[in-house]
Amino acid sequence: MSGHSKWATIKHKKGAADKARGKLFAKLIRQVEVAAREGGGDTDMNPTLRTMYQKARDASVPLDTIERAIKRGTGELEGVTYEQITYEGYAPNGVAVLIEVLTDNRNRTGGDVRSLLKKTGGSIAEPGAVAWQFERKGVVVIPGSVAEDDIMLAALDAGAEDIGDEGDTWRLTCAASDLPAVRSALEGADIPFDSADVTMVSSTTIPLETPEAAKAVLKVIDALEENDDVQDVYANFDIPDELLQSLEA
Template sequence: MSGHSKWATIKHRKGAADKRRGKLFAKLIRQVEVAAREGGGDLDANPTLRTMFQKARDNSVPLDTIERAIKRGTGELEGVSYQSVSYEGYAPGGVALYVEALTDNRNRTSSEVRTLFTRNGGSLAEPGAVAWQFERKGVVVLDRSVDEDELMMAALDAGGEDLADEGDTWRLTCDPSDLSTMRDALTDTGISFVSASSTMLPTSVVGVESTDAARAVLRLIDALDDHDDVQDVYANFDIPDDILQAVAI
């Protein structure tokens, strides 16, 4: 699993994710609110909201908190109006970054994101400069102990496109519109999974072969992740497992 998703998994295993629980909750709630505002509060009629709702529940966001976010999005409760904005740029070594944010002040967020790139050895790029290096996919991560044949049978019937062996996990990909169907198919078959989300996968990767280079790339990614308005950071790096483990210490 090249790119940001593997780094996020390593940080989670080392406990870093627990320290950021409050920040994660805030970002997930904002995503739910915006999905409800843009497509309505009916989960059945708004697939984006359904995906964001499930993502929040998977991360243990309380149900009443999610329901209040939906009501703010639909206007039943007063709330801040957020807009979606994306940024494209490069980390040290030419690693492409695609950043998605939700903000109530585009100028402020743009200025702060630009500063984070500059301070951490990266650079912002023009819109479209790196977006073509990523594609939106539904991704389900499963424990490697799941039987491959059983998984393939369930996945193919639900729109599965690819099953990749990632060492201690399986990575199952599908079209984002099939993600909900895929979740239901796996659950109905009794197959448990670690996570299921819509994400951006790189179509090509940039190798990072030294510890110092890896630290430089990950320093920028972590700085962007820590920004309150940034929802997701996608990267096309390919860092060997031993180096990722070393820089995570």
């Protein structure tokens, strides 16, 4: 999973995120709307909505746009009803892939996902085939310049479970439900962080040691993420830092 996270960071630095900002906004707004529909429009009473709200704000989605999405979710404004579906599959080299979608047409999206996997060298899997490898967690990425002891002192009582050294960053994990508290604790201690999100963390990783292997898997991930209905793609690959740097170049 660390390789996937690093690749996303590289794409952001290269400006790819800015080019896709309109697509990103649309996906975040859809997530806010679904969270409000399922748990109500009060962020204090709906932790999922609170997380999605903050995620949208972090991405600079305008406040009035977020508020309209909440109202569509609660029925105050007319909107489309989206269904949450998770597809499971494989990328080349046996890499497990989880694909989370929000769709108003199950048949269309299912066909699109299967087609994208097939065209890029992947394959669809039966339900449960790869999901057992993943657990939903809160993950905070913190600059490596921050002292590890300072991070744990600030976040431990708020629910932080583990911290991992990923070279130029720290990767702090917690229960998904504890993410808002951990985030608030870090902010209260003036500890900067690059991102704070609920994600799926894999219990195992598959190393991709060659440019050919890395490119083959990233081709699948990127193609899936381009689909408007796909909200998140999770995979259990790991790419060495030096190989990621060569791909970036």
